[in-house]
Amino acid sequence: LSLKYINVAMVTILKNMTNILTAIGEIYVFRKCQNKQVWAALCMMIISAVSGGMTDLSFHLVGYTWQILNCFLTAAYSLTLRRLMDTAKQSTKSGSLNEVSMVLLNNALSIPFAVILIIVFNEWEYVYQTEVIREPMFWFFATASGLLGLAISFSSVWFLQETGPTTYSLVGSLNKIPISVAGVLLFNVPVSVENLFSIVFGLFAGIFFAKAKMSKS
Numbered sequence: 001l002s003l004k005y006i007n008v009a010m011v012t013i014l015k016n017m018t019n020i021l022t023a024i025g026e027i028y029v030f031r032k033c034q035n036k037q038v039w040a041a042l043c044m045m046i047i048s049a050v051s052g053g054m055t056d057l058s059f060h061l062v063g064y065t066w067q068i069l070n071c072f073l074t075a076a077y078s079l080t081l082r083r084l085m086d087t088a089k090q091s092t093k094s095g096s097l098n099e100v101s102m103v104l105l106n107n108a109l110s111i112p113f114a115v116i117l118i119i120v121f122n123e124w125e126y127v128y129q130t131e132v133i134r135e136p137m138f139w140f141f142a143t144a145s146g147l148l149g150l151a152i153s154f155s156s157v158w159f160l161q162e163t164g165p166t167t168y169s170l171v172g173s174l175n176k177i178p179i180s181v182a183g184v185l186l187f188n189v190p191v192s193v194e195n196l197f198s199i200v201f202g203l204f205a206g207i208f209f210a211k212a213k214m215s216k217s
Contacts (some may be wrong), residue, residue, distance in 0.1 A: 001062075001066040002070060005060035005062050005063025005064075006060055006063035006064065008186075009179075009181075009199050010067075013198070013202035013203075014068070015067075015070075015071065015074075016045035016048065016202055016209075017045065017068065018074045018075050019045060020042045020045060021071055023039075023042060025076075025078075025079045029083065035215075037212035037215060038209065038212045040208075040212070041205055041206075041208045041212050044201070044205035044208060044209075045202065045206070045209065047201070048198055048199075051201070081102070100154070103153045103154065
């Protein structure tokens with residue numbers, strides 16, 4: 001819903017707010033303190049997000065509201081998942097819950113909630129009547145989207161097994177650069193010099209955050 005109203009580059013920068021919420025959540029949930037470099041990076045992310053919104057030529061309040069809500073939900077998901085993994089260590093015979101099992105469980109548990117939303121918003125009738133589902137390209141891109149989502153989940157698990165969370169965090173921050181650039185170029189997004197600077201500043205803040213976490217580790 002946020003992508004419906006705001007451009008890809010701004011969505012990517014606003015996602016940095018998730019790191020801030022997660023760091024604050026870790027303090028209250030896990031009693032885990034961050035060093036000064038991490039907090040400095042988080043402040044840079046706040047400045048980037050605020051300045052980006054102020055200079056965004058295609059600013060849309062509804063889109064920003066949905067993206068901020070997404071940040072809160074993503075942070076809550078990460079914290080809850082971490083708590084669940086700690087609980088699994090104490091409750092399972094193996095002492096851990098396999099990452100692949102977590103991916104399958106998450107997708108399976110989302111099905112009943114999706115069905116409820118389909119019924120509440122009468123989505124099934126809308127999808128059945130709309131003309132787009134009769135176009136082959138729609139099914140091609142819908143299938144590709146599903147496969148890419150599954151590939152992201154399993155590749156993330158493999159990457160964490162082969163390297164570690166610090167390297168994963170660093171690469172995750174670096175991938176915001178090509179995403180932002182591609183989003184601006186592919187969709188012909190109108191950007192001012194100030195907005196472009198805020199986007200670049202936000203990307204730098206993400207990289208600085210990852211390096212701060214690495215030095216802490």
